[in-house]
Amino acid sequence: MKTKIFSILCTALILSSGCSKSLLDTKNENTYNASTYFKTQKEFNEAIIACYAVFNHGGMMSREWYFNFDLMSNDASPVAALVGVELALWDYSYSNSNEDLVFMWASLYRMIFRANLALKVMEKWVPKGAEEEALKKQYVAEAHWFRGFGYYYLVNCWGRVPLKMDFDASLRNAEPRANAADVWKIVEDEFTAAIDGLPVEYDDANTGRATKGAAIAFLGKALLTQKKYGPAAVQFEKLTKAPFTYQLDPSFDHLFSDDNHNSPEIVFAVNHKYTSPNTQYYMFQGWEGDDGKTAHTGRAQEYGFNDWYNVSVSSTQVAAFKYANPVNGTPYIDPRAAYTYYGPAGSGGDIDVCDHCSSGPQLYEDLEIWEDVPHPLPTTWRKYEPYEFQEKTEAPMSEINTHVVRFADVKLMLAECYIEQGLKLTEAVGLINDVRNRPSVMAVNYPALNQTNARTALRRERQIEFAGEQSRWFDLRRWGIAKETMNTENPPRPGKHPFEDKHLLLPIPLGERQTNQALASDVANDWN
Structure with missing residues (x-):
């Protein structure tokens, strides 16, 4: 499945990279834009695969994601090789221009943009038969799942964030910050909307896509984060019963091996695939270039003691x-x-x-x-x-999927x-x-x-x-003990800043403040 998803992914990425004005003005049927390309089931599927592609973009699971949350939570400690923006995550000197955090903000909104595009173009899709009817239901549900995923991490990390709930809103720069409670309501609604249309499982060719279980799990996570313990328990309990067949992997090692996509424990994981030495360093900032996008992760290389050892x-x-x-x-x-x-x-x-x-x-x-x-x-x-x-x-080439x-x-x-x-x-x-x-x-x-x-x-x-x-940062904040824990485990000293109340949320990126005038005046203390 990794190979199939990757080949579809490359086509989708070419589509989503944009066109010049001169190309959009032409009548040439061999050039496309969002309103002219999507016509068949194959192309609507590509719109959804383009959402999955974002998992390997800047700030996400190919690279920056693990640095962001392992360092901010003190799961990982820097060694001499680690410098710059990643070191700042650990010593709490990061600012609203930290590239790793800015990339994550941008990628989460890119995911939402692509989901909005998919929902818009599928409005005109008239399925041909029962099979396409079922696929349309699935693709629409996947798009809602992606919007839920994007806003789950945006509100969790930044609190009040702009809501862009349709394709036209995604194209506007000026959007005010919504109340966190309103964003959480959107998160709950999106995962709820996704549940009905997603399958319990896929065939081997599509393993790795969001399932009904993944939607239920994230709905539960959203409720738990808001301390809605009773409703959250109802969702988690569903995953312990039929029709779901999840079970703990007998081997802890297997969970973190190249073959971990076959683990019975996976509810949702990001697939990684290495294809070419020409693109092995594309995991930096999730680069998409002339050679396509390699979807591997750099973690093994960067964390490995016998490799880069950061x-x-x-x-x-x-x-x-x-x-x-x-x-x-x-x-x-x-x-x-x-x-x-x-x-x-x-x-x-x-x-x-x-x-x-x-x-x-x-x-x-x-x-x-x-x-x-x-x-x-x-x-x-x-x-x-x-x-x-x-x-x-x-060299960076790990295909071990990210749980x-x-x-x-x-x-x-x-x-x-x-x-x-x-x-x-x-x-x-x-x-x-x-x-x-x-x-x-x-x-x-x-x-x-x-x-x-x-x-x-x-x-x-x-x-x-x-x-x-990448779990502990969210756990400590949910439990209300992040500040005391971080300052005890990693106390302030020369070269190490204290964990302050402001660090409970990430700083709104400076670039967003400069381009979104509806948000610019709604940021306190040059942070959040």
Whole structure:
């Protein structure tokens, strides 16, 4: 499916890149614009595939997304190679011109623009038969899902943002900021509108598209973020029953391998595909050029200790894996440590690499890269890395899909809903233990817990299970503990700014303020 989506994607990208005025004025039937191109089911499908393309644009999952949320949440720590806009994310010196954040804002609105275009052009589509009727229903639902996704992250990250709910609005620069409550209502409405038209699953050729389960999961996430625990639980509970067949992947490692698109745990993931060395560096800013758009991710190269090595696993993240045994209180290291990071003996991390290399396993501490490095050696990322199968990545070319929602997340979000309501605590602890009982993990289970202790267990579980998966920044803010946590884990000092109240939202991009006069005067303190 990755190959098929990618080939359709290239056609769609050519379409969505725009035309000069002279071309639009011509009568030549061999040139197209938005009003003349979309005529058949194939072309309407391309309009939807163009929305999926945005996942690999600037600020998104090919590159900046993982830096943005791993560094701002202290999941990852910079090493000497990290400089500039990414370093500013970690030390909280970023501004309204930070490119990684500006790219993300622009790409989320681009996703909404493309969804609006798809909805507009499909208004004229008269399906030919029952098969096309079903496809039109699906494509319309996908467009609503994309608008929900875009606004979910916009309101979550920036709060009050402009609403552009049709194609004409997408073409206007001047749009005022809407109240956050109104944006959240749009998010709920869009995912609700998507649910009915999306299939439970796709055939192999279309695996990776948004499903009914993905719409339900994001509706639940939107409700949970707003602390609507009861309604959120209703949505998450649906995903644990027929017709859905999600289950935890028996292998934690499999979730972060090249083959992870086959995992039964995926609710929604972004597909990555490497095609050509001509485009291997296109993941910088989501570049689309003459050679097309390669949809791989640069994460393995940039996070990998034996490649560019821009970040390590933060010391506080490593410490989270060490806690009191839930049953007898003795010191305990969570088994997922060895699947999440490499480290020296005693760190809990995997102590050797290349278990499946032709050259055979090597001790992490004996690797040449550490020859002149003082001990204790740093802990470095194992998740999303290929080092059990090859010594180096050599260039950005990872095809390991990026998880956005997986079934473990659903189980833990449902547990959170129960805990925060003070209801079904036994069921909540059972859901946490389900995740801990993954066959490759088998962590010690929690006994019965009161609400306070269940909340502590749930929060630790999310930090461990989703380390390096761009989850914690959203979790800490939802729980209302981001400021105290960040300033405790990563305290202010020379070269490190404090986490302030303003950092609970991202700064409105300076470029948006300069081009959107309806928004320009509605920004406080040069931030948000």
